[in-house]
Amino acid sequence: MQYTQQDKANALETSLTHLASCMGYTPKRVGSCYTLAEMDSIRIYNDRTWYRWSNTGTRIGGTQIDFVLEFGNANSVPEAVHQLLNWQGISPEYRANKNTEYTSDRKEFKLPNRAESYRIAYAYLIKTRGLSKEIVDYFVKNKIMYEDKDFHNLVFVGRDASGKIRYATKHGTRDAYGQKYKGDVAGNDKNYGVNIVNKDSDVLKVFEASIDCMSYMDITGDYTSNKLVLGMVEDNPLRTFLKENPNIRNIDFCLDNDLAAKQHLNGKPEIRDDSGKLKREKVVGYLEKYTQQGYTVRDTCAPVVDGGGVKDYNEYLQYLKKVDLSAIAAVRKENQYHRKSR
Template sequence: MEDRFTEAELAIAKSVDLTAVASYLGYTVKKVGHYHTLKEMDSIRIYDKSHWFRWSRQYDKGENGGSQIDFLRVFCGMEVKEAVWWLLDFAGYRRIEEKDRKPPLKYQVEPGRKPEPKKFELPVPAPDNCFLYSYLNQERGISKSVIDYFISQGLIYESRHYHNIVFKGNNKDGVTKFASMRGVFDREEKPFKCDVAGNDKEYGFNVPNDESSELVVFEGAIDLMSYVDIFSDYETNKLALGMLADAPLTTFLKEHPQITSIKFCLDGDEPGRKAALQLTEKYYGLGYDVEDCPPPAGYKDYNEWLVGTKLNFEVSQKVTHLCKK
């Protein structure tokens, strides 16, 4: 194993859902108000699904909380490097040796008990997509015609409960294997984002076209939709990873062997740029024609580029109108 990790790899490790990790390791996760706890240890508090604190050991420095890495260090007896590798593997980014081997729980409860996998069930659709249209069009600048297209293809819809936007990831036969949700009511500038329980992280939100040999890859579904809006591209294959790991890309390429070229349209921030460099090198080495296509300088992602372009156009139109008076 390598001794050092890139910042992008560490960011992926620290983006893993800590409640999913705890559940996978055999703990019973319960939501209480704005945090989660564990049935086996109710002094544990998991906040934002990313960090934890243990009140029963609040004075034990190094044993009382931290990140996902610290959780594996304390409760599985892992070294830091081993914990990072395990999290990368859990996210689908890397495969460690003996991938089916679970680390022993330092505080094992009910030895030998295997948690039952959650059943994958799509959220119930709302009677209409009113909030979906309002959010994607008014807040994210996506044209109604583009939204119409994705709805007509059965790729997005509005859920009945909470009115979240559901993004579906289908396999080559059109069977939904993955789904993520995005809230339309951001509170305190904190967006609600999560994957539907029980989904297969080997898949991502995608738009296939067996007649095209080109694939365009994004981090998020809204960036994918924004790209379609900017370039009116309804012809190429498109895939949103939902993360910086490439497990969904590996699956898509296996299911669509006609693809020979890949455009990586990842974010313009530091993690996105480092991931793009790694992925272009990897897939060039695998024989694909690759191209790194970040958003223009000054824009974080394709949606920010879309919104900025439309805003600039509106301003120019207003200036033109005033000059004619």
């Protein structure tokens, strides 16, 4: 995916407050700049640049391109540029000179049309991602995932307590061809994530991505606990889920085993200079935050494998299937024991 310097210049003309609104956030004016109701540590300046005062996440600020890379799930600068141009409604043949007007209204939340057959989705998840047909069937039959008609992306949805779809995210099915794509459906509510609710269970498993959730379920055989996919670096969906499901008593964070996830779980200490002046306030991690709220909290991030190369539950699933299929049966047996003992 390539872009011209004019493409980049056009992308950097995107209204940052409009972009945030389209992605499901709520810009609020604070003095001469804006913040986001869902992340009050964010500041948007001149509608073109942003900064995160909490110093969390993988980026602390930058341009619209950095915003899409951090919050829009773009995997590269070219992909971010193209997403911004698409948000503006600038088609490839007119990208050099088309002008676009912006409105401050949040974009209408409209789900992509469903495909008549989910053949591509099944092939991608089973052949490329190593998932079993059983787990794909579960997500399809329970209407958690479907294949979109136009682009054959996977569409994962999240519902509120009444069953209404409030959140949806798309994942491309052409990874094997080097064409990675991930992005939320415009206009969705960032206070929700992809979720599986079981009122009879007091356990909640929290994931970063839907395919990692599917992989965890495939490895462990756990179809009984509640599941939540954040789909973002902040914990807004978790706060909403706990509010709507007061039966939850135990929270297991099944995140990636990388630095970003560890910082979110463990937080960061305060930093002072030699004179004792505070340079950075303490950032409370999820483990401490939700323990203080009375929950029993565990770090159950994706296991670290000798030799590396495994950072999330999907990579761990593929590792187990490659090394020893019987290992999955052993993991399932151990997981059943722990579920009975909790």
